[in-house]
Amino acid sequence: MLPPAPSFGRVMSRSRLVERLADHRFVLLVALALFVAITVVYPLFQVGVRSFLVQGEWSLANYRAVFLQPRNLEAVWNSLWVSVIATLLATVIGTVAAFLVQRTDLPAKTLFRVLLVLPFAIPPLFSAMGWVQLAGPVGLFSQWWREVFGVASVPWTIYGPGGIIFVLAVTNYPFVFITVAGALQRIDPSLEEAARTSGVGTWRIMRDVTLPLVRPAIYGGALLAFVSSIDNFGIPAVLGLRAQFYVLTTRIYEALTIPNMPLATAMSVLLIGVAVIAMVGFRFAEGNRSQYAVIGGKSVTPNLIRLGRMRPLVTGALALVVLVVVVMPLFALVLTSFLRFWGADLTLANLTLRHYEAVLGAAGAQRGIRNSLFLAAAAATILMIVTVLISYLHMKAKVRGAGLLDTIGIIPFALPGSVIGVAMILAWSNPVVGPTLYGTIWILLIAYIMRYMAFGLQTTRATLAQIHDSLEEAAHTAGASKLRALKDITLPLLRPGMVAGWMLIFISAFNELTVSVLIWTSGSETIGVWIFLLQDSGFTGRASALAVLTLPVILILYLATQWLARLEERRVAGKGT
Amino acid sequence: MTAVVEVGHLTKRFNEVTAVDDVSFAVAEQEFFTLLGSSGCGKTTTLRCVAGLERADAGRIGIGGETVFDAAQGLDVGSERRAIGMVFQSYAVWPHMSVFDNIAYPLRIRRQPREAIRRRVDDVLAILDMAALGRRMPSQLSGGQQQRVALGRALAMNPKVLLLDEPLSNLDAKLRETMRAELKLIQKETGLPILYVTHDQTEALAMSDRIAVMANGVIHQLAPPDAIYRRPATRFVLDFVGAVNYLPCTLEAVLEDALVLRLAEGARLRVPKPPHVPTTSAHELAVRPEDIVLGPPGEGRPAATVTLKSFVGTGFDYRLRLGEVELRVQAPKTAAFAEGEHVGIAITEALLLDARQRGDAARVGP
Numbered sequence A: 001m002l003p004p005a006p007s008f009g010r011v012m013s014r015s016r017l018v019e020r021l022a023d024h025r026f027v028l029l030v031a032l033a034l035f036v037a038i039t040v041v042y043p044l045f046q047v048g049v050r051s052f053l054v055q056g057e058w059s060l061a062n063y064r065a066v067f068l069q070p071r072n073l074e075a076v077w078n079s080l081w082v083s084v085i086a087t088l089l090a091t092v093i094g095t096v097a098a099f100l101v102q103r104t105d106l107p108a109k110t111l112f113r114v115l116l117v118l119p120f121a122i123p124p125l126f127s128a129m130g131w132v133q134l135a136g137p138v139g140l141f142s143q144w145w146r147e148v149f150g151v152a153s154v155p156w157t158i159y160g161p162g163g164i165i166f167v168l169a170v171t172n173y174p175f176v177f178i179t180v181a182g183a184l185q186r187i188d189p190s191l192e193e194a195a196r197t198s199g200v201g202t203w204r205i206m207r208d209v210t211l212p213l214v215r216p217a218i219y220g221g222a223l224l225a226f227v228s229s230i231d232n233f234g235i236p237a238v239l240g241l242r243a244q245f246y247v248l249t250t251r252i253y254e255a256l257t258i259p260n261m262p263l264a265t266a267m268s269v270l271l272i273g274v275a276v277i278a279m280v281g282f283r284f285a286e287g288n289r290s291q292y293a294v295i296g297g298k299s300v301t302p303n304l305i306r307l308g309r310m311r312p313l314v315t316g317a318l319a320l321v322v323l324v325v326v327v328m329p330l331f332a333l334v335l336t337s338f339l340r341f342w343g344a345d346l347t348l349a350n351l352t353l354r355h356y357e358a359v360l361g362a363a364g365a366q367r368g369i370r371n372s373l374f375l376a377a378a379a380a381t382i383l384m385i386v387t388v389l390i391s392y393l394h395m396k397a398k399v400r401g402a403g404l405l406d407t408i409g410i411i412p413f414a415l416p417g418s419v420i421g422v423a424m425i426l427a428w429s430n431p432v433v434g435p436t437l438y439g440t441i442w443i444l445l446i447a448y449i450m451r452y453m454a455f456g457l458q459t460t461r462a463t464l465a466q467i468h469d470s471l472e473e474a475a476h477t478a479g480a481s482k483l484r485a486l487k488d489i490t491l492p493l494l495r496p497g498m499v500a501g502w503m504l505i506f507i508s509a510f511n512e513l514t515v516s517v518l519i520w521t522s523g524s525e526t527i528g529v530w531i532f533l534l535q536d537s538g539f540t541g542r543a544s545a546l547a548v549l550t551l552p553v554i555l556i557l558y559l560a561t562q563w564l565a566r567l568e569e570r571r572v573a574g575k576g577t
Numbered sequence B: 001m002t003a004v005v006e007v008g009h010l011t012k013r014f015n016e017v018t019a020v021d022d023v024s025f026a027v028a029e030q031e032f033f034t035l036l037g038s039s040g041c042g043k044t045t046t047l048r049c050v051a052g053l054e055r056a057d058a059g060r061i062g063i064g065g066e067t068v069f070d071a072a073q074g075l076d077v078g079s080e081r082r083a084i085g086m087v088f089q090s091y092a093v094w095p096h097m098s099v100f101d102n103i104a105y106p107l108r109i110r111r112q113p114r115e116a117i118r119r120r121v122d123d124v125l126a127i128l129d130m131a132a133l134g135r136r137m138p139s140q141l142s143g144g145q146q147q148r149v150a151l152g153r154a155l156a157m158n159p160k161v162l163l164l165d166e167p168l169s170n171l172d173a174k175l176r177e178t179m180r181a182e183l184k185l186i187q188k189e190t191g192l193p194i195l196y197v198t199h200d201q202t203e204a205l206a207m208s209d210r211i212a213v214m215a216n217g218v219i220h221q222l223a224p225p226d227a228i229y230r231r232p233a234t235r236f237v238l239d240f241v242g243a244v245n246y247l248p249c250t251l252e253a254v255l256e257d258a259l260v261l262r263l264a265e266g267a268r269l270r271v272p273k274p275p276h277v278p279t280t281s282a283h284e285l286a287v288r289p290e291d292i293v294l295g296p297p298g299e300g301r302p303a304a305t306v307t308l309k310s311f312v313g314t315g316f317d318y319r320l321r322l323g324e325v326e327l328r329v330q331a332p333k334t335a336a337f338a339e340g341e342h343v344g345i346a347i348t349e350a351l352l353l354d355a356r357q358r359g360d361a362a363r364v365g366p
Ligand SMILES: Nc1ncnc2c1ncn2[C@@H]1O[C@H](COP(=O)(O)OP(=O)(O)O)[C@@H](O)[C@H]1O
Pocket: B014, B017, B018, B019, B037, B038, B039, B040, B041, B042, B043, B044, B045, B046
């Protein structure tokens, strides 16, 4: 039984708004595609193609040149084994620390957590410098050792693979710590309780239930630590160059100072190869165990292990590790920046402000500070705007093609920074079309945009995914146009995520060295480049002074991100359901 | 009565799936109209087409006498200009706005004066019994309260029609019943027509003036609740709305006000004459559990065995075995029988079906 065919009244005046908006979307998509093409696709294309070109002809000669020189092969091998060992070490530190902070009745957890994650925000170059000042030939710790044991020299050297591995491990463990602590926090406690009710003891539960559950997170964190190790330039540069110990990133740096562009290009492709092989290896080791879907999104109060009589001991040990690994290098930097010369005795007479006067008086250092602040702010702002638009078109407006932009934009995340540096030089020193950006600050801006696009895409995508479509639809039915709904509903809800993403990109760009050191030119120095050059030329005091000057910026931003995350957590928790 | 919402030959496809297939209906003034059907049958899609959140492939939609969508003419008025109020299944209360701001939003969009907005929101809050909660943020509200905020927001600007998508499905049983009554009261108070979507047949029967039962994107029957329940149009409606027992039988005699049937296991059964007696060689009797009366066995009252007895507060729920057939019977508290006991069954109302016409779409009525 159907109702009588409805009769229709007056026809409403036709709305052109929908059509126009559809047009806008298309225009926007094209503009974004152009942006991604310029900042990501074109430079990558250049690396791929140019490594196979010799004087305009297709050839494998560049690769042959790489393999014919044992030094180059050695660098590939060094990159691999140093990163693997450093990653293993970082994984152990990060996992143990995460278990202690998350699952035991350790005191002062918030303080531990903030301090343990801190190396994440400190540029690796600073750590390398700090460790030279602690454990180098005339380092604080070395001096103390010599006095205590009455020996002429210490039984270790910070220069070389051992030092590189150690410093890489203590700068990269936060990747593992953050992912594992997050997984531990989200584990469903009923899984552990089920084991407990079947009469299993606490440590057995940890080993048989909890550890397998967080294993995917451990692998994930280890992969990040590995990529970061392979990518790193500052640590092997400060600790390796002097000992003639080369890894791929420092070898590429060397090839570019000669400059031997084809060689650098071919090695970049090799570096991509190493990174990809490593990632495949990780996936393989991980197997399909990450398929477990038992870690829910809810954060719950877990069962805490009572440390009992071990509590003071464990707390003391962790505090010592934090002191040595996190606080001491920074302390050494600060101290060195005030000493007349590196290695001077710690007397009042030896304290001076002359390094600060020197760096603040140098035009190059001033430019470095200005450039870095500008570049970090510009890259973060541009990226947040662009990635929010891409994610919005992809996830909410469901415009076809936006998903592809999202995928392409994530690619550089997996690329070592040296590759991005080489790609920038190839793409922008004598471009087929457009201006020569090499030699200006703009090449750095594009490089940072390419390098950190994934950060923006990931934060905006994650935030948008939490904003249910119906929130915006409810605004439409309440009478708001598409743009009005975007402004009143979606943007305000996106804001915390966007601010967090902005700060993440700002800190990362502000600390950037691997790419910058390859593409800086006089006039476009960054603060990291300047510190590295000072350190490399033996001006340890000035390098430290400049580093200490940047610390407040980094620390304030870092604490702000922590505070924001806490705020966000509370907001979500307040929701109840 | 003029129609407030008119939907004509609406069709909507998602790739291969035809979610809504040539659907037509009209909602009258002050009417509570329900789209009822199991999950995935196209209710939400229909509602979203009416709201302008989904663009149909064919058909026409009118709201308040004005055409807002016409596929043939390429006409599609934006959601924001359809003057509707909608409550989403997930509530979609904006978490960054207070209760007051949520409800005031549609009024602010329409640039109403500040004082008028305040008065209207206070009125709405009073209707919803939430006068004290205007300052609260949604995260400080219970599910039921968030539900009310969503309703208040939809009511605020006096829409031409209220669209509700399973608004009660996320509430617990007790609250659901309270909200059911409240919703009916609010509708009485405001006189707003409601287009309601639910998969819960009890809810649909209790609240609606008329129900359209949907399956696979098609409306199977459009009628008032008692007609849906007692005179289902298709086997799907018969099955989906309420419980039903099937008894295979053959027709022995058609009397003036009764039928004489022979059941498969041999006993003879007399039932009141149903509205439609199909001409076929194989019949099937469809009986609701509450239309079976239990008593001592006798002539025309075949004996069945009680296999399971459960007390449900309002009475007893019995499982009986009658030959090969298992019967479900709902009996009053006074009809107490023990498990294993033989009882005679009499039938007060039933439908006679053509046993060879199976499948959801098979017609049950005339
Ligand atoms: N956005 C969509 N894309 C693809 N298929 C959809 C979409 N929305 C609904 N469908 C499909 O249309 C059918 C009807 O869905 P829906 O209207 O949501 O059903 P109901 O509300 O009755 O449960 C389902 O088969 C569903 O899978």
